Amino acid sequence: MNLSDHYKSVGPWLNGSGPESDIIVSSRVRLARNIAGFLFLSSASQSQKKEIFEYIQNQIQSTKLNDDIWMMNINELGEVEKQILTERHLISRQLADGNNESGAAITHDETLSLMINEEDHLRIQAMSSGLQLHETYKKIVEIDNILEEKLPFSFSPQYGYLTACPTNVGTGIRVSVMLHLPALKISEQMDKVLRSAKDLGLAVRGLYGEGSEPVGDFYQLSNQVTLGKCENKIIDELIELAINPMIEYERRARQKLLEKKSVVLDDKIHRACGILSNARMISSDETLYMLSYIRLGIYLGRIQHISLETTNKLLLLTQPAHLQFLCQKNLTPNQRDEYRAELIREHINTH
Amino acid sequence: MTQCQLCDKKATVHLTEIVEGQQIVKHLCQECAQNEGLAIQANAPISEMLGNLIDAQQEAQQGNEIRCPQCGLTWSDFRKQGLLGCPNDYIAFGKPLQILIERAQNNATKHSGQLPQHHKGNFGQQVRLLQLRQDLQTAVEAEDYEAAVKLRDEINKFTTSNT
Numbered sequence: 001m002n003l004s005d006h007y008k009s010v011g012p013w014l015n016g017s018g019p020e021s022d023i024i025v026s027s028r029v030r031l032a033r034n035i036a037g038f039l040f041l042s043s044a045s046q047s048q049k050k051e052i053f054e055y056i057q058n059q060i061q062s063t064k065l066n067d068d069i070w071m072m073n074i075n076e077l078g079e080v081e082k083q084i085l086t087e088r089h090l091i092s093r094q095l096a097d098g099n100n101e102s103g104a105a106i107t108h109d110e111t112l113s114l115m116i117n118e119e120d121h122l123r124i125q126a127m128s129s130g131l132q133l134h135e136t137y138k139k140i141v142e143i144d145n146i147l148e149e150k151l152p153f154s155f156s157p158q159y160g161y162l163t164a165c166p167t168n169v170g171t172g173i174r175v176s177v178m179l180h181l182p183a184l185k186i187s188e189q190m191d192k193v194l195r196s197a198k199d200l201g202l203a204v205r206g207l208y209g210e211g212s213e214p215v216g217d218f219y220q221l222s223n224q225v226t227l228g229k230c231e232n233k234i235i236d237e238l239i240e241l242a243i244n245p246m247i248e249y250e251r252r253a254r255q256k257l258l259e260k261k262s263v264v265l266d267d268k269i270h271r272a273c274g275i276l277s278n279a280r281m282i283s284s285d286e287t288l289y290m291l292s293y294i295r296l297g298i299y300l301g302r303i304q305h306i307s308l309e310t311t312n313k314l315l316l317l318t319q320p321a322h323l324q325f326l327c328q329k330n331l332t333p334n335q336r337d338e339y340r341a342e343l344i345r346e347h348i349n350t351h
Numbered sequence: 352m353t354q355c356q357l358c359d360k361k362a363t364v365h366l367t368e369i370v371e372g373q374q375i376v377k378h379l380c381q382e383c384a385q386n387e388g389l390a391i392q393a394n395a396p397i398s399e400m401l402g403n404l405i406d407a408q409q410e411a412q413q414g415n416e417i418r419c420p421q422c423g424l425t426w427s428d429f430r431k432q433g434l435l436g437c438p439n440d441y442i443a444f445g446k447p448l449q450i451l452i453e454r455a456q457n458n459a460t461k462h463s464g465q466l467p468q469h470h471k472g473n474f475g476q477q478v479r480l481l482q483l484r485q486d487l488q489t490a491v492e493a494e495d496y497e498a499a500v501k502l503r504d505e506i507n508k509f510t511t512s513n514t
Binding site for chain 1: 483
């Protein structure tokens, strides 16, 4: 089996299962690690980067993880494939845009990816569907322990795990969830929500993390502080102070829309259905906004003829690189919009 | 209007110092006070003020720029690129880095999370290994293969005894 066999379907983090999945699309935990006795990447020479890359690859391959991973060198991937991996959240934009001597190891089930020579020597990342931060963290601890048997991580008693950027030092942990908050957006409460998240010292970003703008009512929420608290406390605080309240606000906003503005709500949902079933050209941003209303409509029981599975599948397959992969050729932006509209009609009108 | 003691401008900073029982009064304009290191720029954003404070501390400590002996990165290089060059920077940049970390990390200065389970080397040994690898790189660049072989052996010995 090849990794590309997966590109026509969604990864397990987008399968719509898991607790609170009406609002929490997915959970992600990543750890930043560097190998003791090597320079960080910004100071390392090309030959040192190569040594680090090969050393980490070899050590990963000497663990039991090797039976279950695809190992890839970023240089050997084409532009479309790099972008596909980014769209699937398996590698970061930074890794995809980077140059030599970097790569990734991705597990066959796409729940775990190890990025080598991104900002740090190693980034360990695990993802799951719905709100499963503790479960995901537990999984990542196992992986961290397996790797740490082979790879001596740079660590100081005072600062903990040492990272290239001091904003990651200590635990090296970044915990994030992807939230779907359409009702808060419709009822114009998003500014308030974003402000309170920032007051709590949390980062709110778009679908693709750092540097991406929120599109289609999907937001990524993550911790900023990585030092001075243990990993479980960082996770607990994120859940208790931010995620749980946001789930409650969004549910309340949904309920209020149903009670007081059901016509406005239905209008948005059915217009979205209309556009997606009939458009002959559609951009990826507009698609995300429309799918956002469909997703809301499904969870509120306002539409029956489109399944959650189809919606999630379209969220991913309508992204530019996936689209080009499905079409098997390079497309101009206009051709992409045309093909995207066709793909959506096919899925919505026949499923 | 009180004039600045150093130029003709209006004095806006008035300082009374008592040194060994002697009272010394200074009247300075904003600019001269800044040059004397007695005042910080008015209306500067707090981050800039803290930045200045860190820079001032760093200069007071060293008299000149801090440079990490392991990776060669200077404090100002780090401030420009935002990324550290090696683990030893956490020691080499001492107090200024600690202040910056406190600011970024909600006043935390000490790790209290998970600890490595298997690795036995302490931080001093990690820096020693870094030094050996740097020396190896220098030896290879200088085509001093005899030294390179010795260093390579030493690194191997080091890594097998510490993991």
